[in-house]
Amino acid sequence: MPTHWLLLLGSTLADDGRLRQALAALAELGSVRLLAPLQHGPGSRDPQRRYFNALVELVRSDGRDALVTSLKDIEQRLGRRRDDREVAIDIDLLAVRSDGPWLADAHALAKGEFAQAHTRALLHHAGLAIQATRDA
Known part of the structure; x- marks a missing residue:
């Protein structure tokens, strides 16, 4: 059965070209x-930086570990450098859905991704609700 993965893409470059490449x-x-139009606006953690953001659903059959490896490979190919001030591309795994509601990824919860204004705005625009756990 295919799994649905909810991804958040971000870039601080001058245009949305890197998001489109991603x-x-x-x-x-x-x-x-x-799932929502590309957005451009200030970052939640650093309002001096402006980000292009996108909310994306990816459907595939691999598990989480294989997906994360693939996402990091894409980031690296598209110029992501973890020590740079500029963010060429960032792809975050937000949630997963198989046969029910969207369930938040534990790493995204720990990083506070769902508290970020741009994440909340994209989720609202897409009409998505994310559960913290299966029992939430």
Whole structure:
């Protein structure tokens, strides 16, 4: 059974070109659907930096570990450097859905991704609710 993965893409570059390249790379991994229009605005943690952001659903059959490895590979190919001030591309795993509601990824919860204004705005625009656990 295919698994649905909810991803948040971000870039501080001058245009949305890197997000579009990331979308094309993700399409090589599975079925991709943009869930809300691309947004451009200040970062939640650093309002001096402006980000392009996208909320994406990726459908594929691999597990979480294989997906995370693939996401890091895409980031590296598209110029992500973890020590740079500029963020060429960042792809975060937010949630997973198999046969029920969207369930938050533990790493995204720990990083506070769902508290970020841009994440909340994209989720609202897409009409998505994310549960913290299966019992929430």
